[in-house]
Amino acid sequence: MSLVVRKSSPVVVRPSPETGTTRGTIKLSSFDKGLYNMPSTTLLVFEHPLHNAAETIRGALSRALAHYYPIASRIVVAGGGGGGSSGGGDVYIECNDEGVAFVAAHTDHALKEVICFDRSPAARKLLDQLAVYYPGMSCGPGDPLLLMQVTEFSCGGFVLGVTWNHGGADGAGMGQFLRAVGELSGGSPSPSVAPVRWDGSLPSLRPSVLEAQQHLLSLDPRCTTFEAALAVLWRCRTRAIRPDPEAPTLLVFLADMRKHAGAKEGYYGNCIVAQLVVDSDAVMAIRRAKDQLPDRLKEDEEGVVGRHELREIRAYDTLTVTSWRNLGFDRVDFGSGRPARVTASGKDLPPSPGAVGFLSDGRGGGVSVLSDLVRQEHADAFLAELAKFI
Template sequence: MAPDSSLTFRVHRRNAVLVGPAEQTPHEFKRLSDIDDQEGLRFHIPVIQFYRYNPSMKGRDPAKVIRDALAKALVPYYPFAGRLRELQDGSRKLVVECTGEGVLFIEADADVSLEQFGDLLQPPFPCLEELLFDVPGSSEVLNSPLLLIQVTRLQCGSFIFALRLHHAMSDAQGLVQFMTAVAEMARGHLTPSIPPVWSRELLEARSPPCPSFAHREYDVVKDTKGTLMPLDDMAHRSFFFGPREIAALRKHTPHHLRNKISTFDLLTACLWKCRTVALSLDPDEEMRIICIVNARGTKSGLSLPEGYYGNAFAFPVAVSTADKLCKNPLDYALDLVRKAKSEVNHDYMSSVADLLVLRGRPHFTVVGAYLVSDVTRVGFGDVDFGWGKAVYGGPSTGGVGTIPGLASFYIPFTNAKGENGIVIPVCLPGPAMPKFMVELDTLLKQPAESIDEQVEFAVLRSAL
């Protein structure tokens, strides 16, 4: 049973307080990287974690435990306790003034039990605005707290940990690194197992800046046909893709590539095609799929140090007309996605930084765009404050900033049958959602050459 969207409950919140570092920390200015401070990351991102009652923690208040641990973690992670400023030289460069003012913390109680949310926790979550309260004035880009945390105790002894982060400070991997540090302090550690590393100069533009890629993700496109999502009448649903669903989609790919295509690429092509069909756009409308590609690790050649918690990803984009996406088989979209992702390496990241500096740190293109991000390996669900791993951990919505329906996240999930897979929240205008579901169902049920589902079980186990 998925979360009941009609579920309502009351949350009693205490006033938000500022939690600063437990010890004195340096007062200094720290520059963000030229990847960090682009316009498309100047917003706050929400995350939510559900934790089940643990008898071994009886008598311990999760709000107090986490608040005390947070203060300790903010000593090594003291930039989070500061405030963002923008240099007044016309460059729009962001820096953190490490003031030690602290992050916002809210203690709350809800008259609901974890069981009432349903057996299968997945977005969209009911009363989300009550579980992560937007303290007035707290979500500004500049001069506001960089983190807001709300711990809500439930009637059954379970609790919900909700967090909002200014995205310019960290990506998902960097955020989980910080959350893990808080969790380690909550379990009695004296220092984080992975010391934080700033080193934002590693992702600065070259001198002089010299972009060497097209970077169509930053195209300037006017919304002449009203293709941005409306703010009202939006439908939210989550879709589960387990071994059987992935195997069914893989049947639509060229036989010689089937074992070489990643689950991410396959799902991304599928969602892009289904979403385009559902929106019923003009045939010549230009559509974009933006893939979040992690630049950490050996593939990119960046050699970022362990402990780096800044934004270290790119927004490579594939572009096609709506007509071609709708009429061509799935492998057409799949080929475009794979080619876009393959560009990301050390030179690509340097080129992105160069372009951002030359163009005044623009927002990535949102007209006709759909953004996807894979968080299956990030580790949100593994964060343990002492009560065990999260029953659900990860993104709480499918939007980016104030734009609904722009993004979907790939989240690790176990269904009612005990199958490991991926759950993907999708947000579309109300009339488009039924069309999306029909198109997806067609792809999943369309007869095609048989493929061994055991391959998909192995692939998903290794991915999760």
């Protein structure tokens, strides 16, 4: 099936004047640095009709930006660039109300006809039409911090595609923002959670943690459900791709540090770290790594993987994982109910070739998996290993 999505020209949505905004600058925290040019995309699939969905959401978006005014701003890199752990320059948000980009789109197809999630090349191309992306899949200093597209289908269902600069908010923060847009679209006078973008009480990440995180981002393209599923995938993938049992493989999962860092309620800036694991006992290694998360904030913490060892591991020997189950995207409601599905576009995979994202199914009963785990020559071996657990 050939899907034709007709898109309007992008328009700029600025904060509504009903709430006074604050000018000035917001310095990026150590959690933000290294992520300010990294885009992220989320697709929220709503099955139930919403009258004039694009205009309803656009109006609520403007009102939400009056409360979340830094999202309507621009990132500035001063002093010669970089802005990372090496101190090559300062990076901050200049609050200037320049606004975000918004696209209204529609298609003559019904949602059930065209939304498939088998992650075939054709399906990925289809999903790619449901969002707006930054040129070159990288965020420039003058780009909006948020790109939004609402695609309305002939059945009345719609898809909200949200692409944002990760330096402006992490996944939990963007989920909080979208829930606020939903609340305002339903007539609430203000968001139920007061937003906080600058929290001076947050500790600073050590340079070694930032260096490891930046290295991972530069790579080429209790036994919980998370621990069990991740352990199976990691073990099967490692056995499939590694003929030498002594060769190291690296597991990376992204963790929310809000409770460990003591972030204020409503904080929507970045508060995540990349936790690294190298071990043969997958479940226990993942559990130990989760237990060690508070240590990432300590000055004398050595880290799970040494710098030299980290740089010796190939991109293909790295499995990067993130869980979206608790980010709040599945609780967004613009007036016609919560999304039936939360997923990502085909373009929005983590940087290492072996990667998987756990995505909420929107109904609270399970998870689906977006994966790009192995090369073609390892596919049969991986599936054979996976079959042992089914």
